[in-house]
Amino acid sequence: MSPLLELEAVDASYGPFRALFGVSFSLESGSALALLGANGAGKTTLARVCTGLVAPTAGSVRFDGVDFSDRRAFEFARAGIVHAVEGRSVFATLTVEENLALALASGRKRSELAVAIDEAYALFPRLGERRRQIAGTLSGGEQRMLSLARVLVDRPRLLVADELSLGLAPIIVDEVYQTLARIREAGTTLLIVEQHVSHALAIADTAVILERGSVGYIGPARDARAHVGV
């Protein structure tokens, strides 16, 4: 059986600036991978390549055995890949409910959508209280809940989570990671980009450490700690 996600010798650049150099790794279905590295190493760029936001300039991205290298981001999304982006990840001008409706709409009928939205409110009652609020005015933590709600309800095949813990209180971070563990048990494959190395390594099987756009380490998560220490 082929891996769920497979990158082969991927290069990526922003205009003239080259950010990734021949990155290869693969991710088995149901596993979890931690993507680590210093600031500016290219983690976010790699996450973007995995969800179609940045097209690779060379190499290939295969999802479930199908070549996705030339596909656009919405095709990745429709194939079951969810990207929780770094920083603000909700539509600031839309209400909480509209954000949810947008995120949960694909592949659902109208009645199913209403059920899905209610499910999200059941998971995060705070969102239910604020369903008519403009999402831009939610607190950072609430915005994170809003993007996580989609993941929990939708059960994507692959979740690419970029610095989920950024700017959250430690207690909330713990909650978020418990949630990730639950998501994983439900069958979602995880690709986690994190600065909180210990959190990420606790949940991951494999680790990839990026160094200036190339893979510096790839292997079991438990051995990565030593590498990070170096």
Added chain:
Amino acid sequence: MLEDFIRSVFQGVPVGAVYALIALGFTLTYKTAGVFNLAFGAQAFVAAAVHWELHVHNGWNVAVSAAIAVLVVSPALGVALDFVLFRHLRAASSGARLVTTIGLLVAIPNITKLVLRFTRHPSTGGARGLFSGPDVVYRPFGDAYPITRDELVQLGVVVVAGLALGAMFRFTHLGLRMRAVVESPRLAELGGVNSARVGSFAWALSSAFAGLAGVLIAPTYQNVDAANFFELVIAGIAAAAFGSLVSLPRAFAGALGLGVASTYLATVLPTNSVLARGLKPSLPFVVLFVWVVIAPGLRGQRDVADPLSGVAPPPPASAADERSRSLTIATRGFWSVVGVIVAWAVFFAINDFWLKRIQVLLAVGVIFLSITVMTGIAGQISLCQAAFAAIGAFATTQLAVEQGMSVLVGMLLGGLVSALVGGLLAMPLVRIGGVWLALATLGFALFFHSVIAQLAVVNGGVSKPRTPRPLIGSIDFAADRAFIVLELVVFAIAATIVVLVRGGTTGRFLAALRGSEVAAASIGIGQWRSRVTAFALSAGLAGLGGGLLASAQQSVNYDVSFSPQVGLFFVVVVVTLGSRSIEGALQAAFGFVLFQPLILERALPWVINHIQPFLHVNAISGLFRDILFGLGALTFAKHPEGILEFQKRRSLNRIQRSIDRRKQQPTEAGSTP
């Protein structure tokens, strides 16, 4: 009284329905495509022109022809605009996108005229025949309240269209997707939305709406002419502003209210006074201006940044933000040579025809310096510079003719009056900034056009007084060459002021604020004063230039030189040819005045006739001038310094680099044995 009001309702609702059609379409474009589309009227014109061509000129069935215009041509135009332009401007500032739509507003009608050969058969009287047969009038409420069939159709269509749009936003997912794509196409894609397709659809839909408005409204005018739609669009925008550009029902209500109010005003104001004649058509502009100033909802609206804008690579470095020294030297040298040649030509070679043009050019150059201040230095788009110029022109004429003042003093006073008006206008506006400031100035320009410029105390009444030439002591500037010297002096002084302001405190404050509306919202008193100063200075320069222009032409050619449309064209020309420098203003004046007689009518035909023997070209249509500059303005978002300026810098950089390379080669060869 009550009867008056009821009659106003009956007469005003059809007017309001027309406004509503535009207000809805405009709101739709803003909501679903994120663009403040001043070219809406141009899109409406295209549909009306196509319908006219097919139905009236070629005798097609009215329904088939209208359907082609509204359901085929208009959406195709919208998709094309999205594909070529707006898709690539998502990250641009709203001001830059506004300039793009102004460029389209100028270019599209002229391209249409060219393609359909509209100039060949006069369109006069044609519009009435758009829908078959003469007016059918119904009187369901008694003889006092007649309704024509056209009005009923308009009303019916606008109600149906409004309901359909409302339903689309309420009951389908499409409206939500379109709004999401406006905020962040990439975030929408991550939610599985094909943002390119949704964006194109939004443009197709809003363009079809514009087409619908065009086909329905065209018959209310004598001619099929883009200018008609332009003023209607402003009225529609005033109504749309009531809904803060997001609420369809409020836009609808605002439009009907505006229609009724303007009709009612016409009945209660004394008939035949200028106020009654002028205020009715100008009420929407006044309302727009006042609403922009007082509405709290509009002030709060800022561009919401796309959270994923960081995914796009930064734009390629512009040819250099600062001009390189060698470019400055090269251009100074070039202009000195040109200056000497022109001076020689002016005094020894050219005939009256060209002398007149050069006088106009220099006066227009002073007016264009006002745009250098406004757009190049303060970073604001003002659409009423022609009105400021007109204030100067009228003041100069009236002061000289009626008060017997010296013409030069009249010009200076004219500039001062204009500066005063500009400063007063600016005070409430500069905090708002951006698109809304541009709109309010457009409201003022249209108000000036339909009320102030019609007053006899302003325009001198039917006698049309001649604007005299200055006379200082024994020097009479009535002679063209002497007048040119005077103009040169005035231009030099104006340019010096601009350069000094740019380098001074005001200029530095403004440079810091330029392009940042967030900063503008929180500006301190110092910056506020800088912006008001810039506005007043700009208005003053425009007024001075206007006075000079009137004196050069020895009359105020209001419609040709100072109308609101001309004011829009001013912006388009300066923005295309360089709004950041004195040289840019001169280039723009050259383009505005000489491009047509010199290049299009003489140089190009000469070249074409010499390189090929088959086709004899007489003169190239002036439409091309407007089209070229309109298209030029489309590059503003990418090259705010002006496309010509950009090209100059790039070519010079290339030359510089090739020189560097040639210098390097020998040393490299030397270093490797």
